[in-house]
Amino acid sequence: MHAEQLRDKIRVLRNGKEKQNQIICKTKYIYVHVLILHVTLLGYEGLKCYCNIDSPSSCPNSTCETDGYCYASTNIEKGVQKYTYHCLDFKSLIPFEHPFSCSTTKNKNASVVIECCDTHMCNRELRLELQTKPPETSPPPSAWQVVPWIVGMMMVGVCVAISVWWKRSRNKHKRGSRPLFPVEESLCETRHQMMGTATIRDMIELTTSGSGSGLPLLVQRSIARQIQLVDIIGKGRFGEVWRGRWHGENVAVKIFSSREECSWFREAEIYQTVMLRHENILGFIAADNKDNGTWTQLWLITNYHENGSLFDFLTAHTIDSTTLIKMALSIATGLAHLHMDIVGTKGSVLAGKPAIAHRDLKSKNILVKTNLTCVIGDLGLAVRHNVASDSVDVPSTNRVGTKRYMAPEVLDETMxxxxxxxxxxxxxxxxxxxxxxxxxxxxIPDDYQPPYYDCVPPDPALEDMRRVVCVEKRRPNVPNRWHSDPVLSAISKVMKECWYQNPAARLTALRIKKTLANIGSPDYIKQ
Structure with missing residues (x-):
């Protein structure tokens, strides 16, 4: 049953197709007979047309006869428009429905215009005009030529947009909004050519141009991506510190928790201050934000010092008077460099280094180098002095310094x-x-103890420190044996002049540096 129905449908379709073909054939048949009838009605003389061909035999008296159409055309010959009139015979009408010989190209810049007509001398009045050709221009670029240009423009646009975004984010951060570390400028920087072979020190010397403002952002990110974490070497309220390896070199990786983003951003920003790099300031290498799949890690990469912090070193080692002076002088030198403002040359791109205050100086934030000199680290709470407006650039973070090391004016909030x-x-x-x-x-060493160990609990509250330092005005005890040692006696005098209750009476960092240098001189020790 289904087979028979299918055959019936096929027959219907075939019959429809055959009828369509028959209609087309009949139409063509009628068209041809109309043309023949048209020629017949014109009589044996045929259609007379105007002719301007320079041939007396084919164009007597500027007239020709045809069984087809009268023909007119205009073309350009040697820069001049030429008008041609002639007859077009029936045998030339191919195809007869729409002859090619009577067709003008659809190109807007056509060099020939043609028209046919079918009444006596009808072409005589045809005056066909060519469209004026526009001046010659280079051909339109192909898609393969256009694509690189478009991509280049897009990249420029992206770089400009990122630069604007970074500038705005910095301004927002300065107004106290949530900061974000820059990634846009790094898109526009080129990767350092010596990344594969140079040491970090080589790259810093080659890329900072003596400015001491750190590596380019893309180099920083490239280094951060290539670091392998080895073991954890410390923890704090900000996060963790790891020892990492980069191309065979040890580096320290400070990983901030996500809630400490402001501290991470601030420290990276301070470390990249112009002319900050100094032998007694912890060497900054890179900062990057890394997504480990679960949360974003905030990395700060610095030089690694195997002796650890001064706190760790003093807990495990005793020192002689020469090492004491060397360590103290290096710390004072680093602090003096921080506190000093360096004025740049007038009109120079480098405006100079602003004065910086640390705000959290303590033995845990000072690292000991292999030669037993020290470097100052942890600049997350640092403030900068803006000379132009005589204002202080304070970080937008809720962190405060370590209570045990706070000055009296900070504890009682009179500063x-x-x-x-x-x-x-x-x-x-x-x-x-x-x-x-x-x-x-x-x-003759005593066991290591932190300042005020005998006055406050191990983790003192603000009230505990305020009572001891501001109300009772106590200071750490100076043992009598120090007075019999010339170096310790001189050092004790310096420290007392550092912790005066009145801030204005305290020594400056530069004065401390000069005094310690004098104490360490051979002539002083001989005395």
Missing amino acids: DTRQFDPYKRSDVYSFGLVLWEMARRCG
């Missing part, structure tokens, strides 16, 4: 935070306590 000098004086107070920690481990 003028609008001025920059009070911040430097509070650093000097903290340095005096660090001196005391080192002096305890020199000569």
Whole structure:
């Protein structure tokens, strides 16, 4: 049953196709007979047309006869328009429905215009005009020529957009909004050509041009992506510190928790201050934000010092008077460099280094190098002095310094935070306590103890420190044996001048540096 129905449908379709073909054939048949009838009605003389061909035999009296159409055309010959009139015979009408000989190209810049007509002398009045050709121009570029140009313009646009975004994000950060570390400028920087073979020190010397402002952002990111974490070497409220390996070199990787993003951004920003790089400031290498699939890690990569912090070193080692002076002088030198503002040359791109105050100076934030000199690290709470407006650039973070090392004016909140000098004086107070920690481990050493260990609990509250330092005005105890040692006696005098209750009476970092250098001289020791 189904087979028969299918055959019926096929027959219907075939019949429809055959009828369609028959209609087309009949139409052509009628068209041909109409043309023949048309020729017949014109009589044996045929169709007379105007003719301007230079041939008397084919064009007598500028007239020709045809059984087809009268023909007119206009073309350009040697830069001049030429008008041609003639007859078009029936045998030339191919195809007869729409002869090619009577067709004008559809190109807007056609060089020939043709028209046919079918009444006596009808072509005589035809005056066909060519469209004026526009001036010659280079051919339109192909898709393969256009694509690179479009891609190049897009990349320029992306770089400009990223630069604008980064500038706005920095401005927002300065106003206290949530900061983000830049990734856009790194898209526009070229990867350093010596990345594969150079050491970090080589790259820093080659790429900073003496500015001391750190590596280019793309180089920083490239280094961060290639670091392999080895083992954890410390923990703090900010996160963790790891020892990492980069091309055979040890580096320290400080990994901040996500809630400490402001501290991470601030520290990276301070480390990249122009002209900050110094032998007694922890060497900054790179900063990057890395997505481990679960959360974003905030990395800060610095030089690695196997001796660890001064706190760790003093806990495990005793020192002699020469090492005490060397360590103290290196810390004072680093602090003096931080506190100093370096004015750039007038009109120079480098405006110079602003004065910086640390705000959290303590033995755990000072690292010991292999030659037993020290470097100052952890600049997450640092503030900068803006000379132009005489204002203080304070980080937008809720963190405060370590309570045990806070100066009296910070503890009782009497410090003028609008001025920059009070911040430097509070650093000097903290340095005096660090001196005391080192002096305890020199000569006939005492066990290591932090400042005020005998006055407050191991983790003192703000009220505990305020009571001891501001109300009772106590300071760490200076043992009598120090007075019999010329070096320890001189050091104790310096530390006392660092922790005066009145901030204005304290020594400056530069003065401390010069005094310690004098104490360490051979002539002084001989005395």
